[in-house]
Amino acid sequence: MSQIITNKAQLVKALNPYRKKGLSIGFVPTMGALHEGHASLMSQAKRETDLTVLSIFVNPRQFNDLLDFEKYPRTLSEDIARAEGERVDIVYLPQYEELFGEDSPASRVNLNGLDEPMEGAFRPGHFRGVIEVVHSLFNHVKPQIAYFGQKDFQQLAVIRAMVSALDLPVFIVSCPTHRETDGLAMSSRNLRLTKRQRQAASGIYKALSIIRDAWQKEPTQDLIHRATEMVRQSHLILEYLVVVNPNTLAPIEPTDDTAVVCIAAYCGEVRLIDNMLLSAD
Ligand code: AMP
Secondary structure: OOOEOHHHHHHHHHHHHHHOOOOOOEEEEEEEEEEEOHHHHHHHHHHOHHHHEEEOOOOOOHHOOHHHHHHHHHHHHHHOOOHHHOOOOEEEOOOOHOOOOOOOOOHHHOOOOOOOOOOHHOOOOHHHHHHHHHHHHHHOOOOOEEEEEEEHHHHHHHHHHHHHOOOOOOOEEEOOOEEEOOOEEEEHHHHHHHHHHHEEHHHHHHHHHHHHHOEOOOOHHHHHHHHHHHHHHHEEEEEEEEEOOOOOEOOOOOOOOOOEEEEEEEOOEEEEEEEEEEEEO
């Protein structure tokens, strides 16, 4: 059975004996509505560390749209069952007041502009909310290793920048994106799609695949044009579709040997994001 913990003091008390024995703590922060993508993070943490802590917290500070926050799926009892299925040791359900009580150094940390393009441009304040909550959760859990999905590519870059700027003693692991059989990246928000929207949503994967499959065989602008057309034909509303340097998130230069294509599009009122790494082979 997973131990369910709802406050910091209880968490510290539960973790202390493991810390004293020098055992490693693996941490998987989530917003719940858990799916197989989240499960892959939990199972990797389980394999690589002695004790796995999963947190579930729908963080209001990272939502720039109140309706999106209110409609975010919440499935706590199923989530706990899934965590137990993955043999997670501790499920942490933190309290807002304990996470955001004090002035956080994360709110001032220099992210080298990684928080500015893409999600940062379309969701003002989103990444400040993300890094504040992740910083605070790291402070509560004090993990040796924390696991994040490549699905949220820019989030990973921003969290790595925060860890490096504040010199936090935690190793960040990037885990591959889990997809449905038609390629749609698993996401808690997929639960909000109607059957028709769910079918349309696979246009995101098709658009990314157009770019991945012909990368460096055709001019980038032509590929973006074809992929944009795929998004339009799928009845999705494109917010951005950009090819950027995976380290700087700046538009790619001719000398770059790797790239990542990132997309955000609306399927009805549900906003979905995805990305794919590009290499020339
Ligand atoms: P979320 O609950 O959406 O905040 O996600 C919690 C963690 O799970 C983040 O590190 C996400 O990047 C990761 N994640 C979400 N979807 C997937 C997926 N389809 N495959 C792998 N990891 C994912």
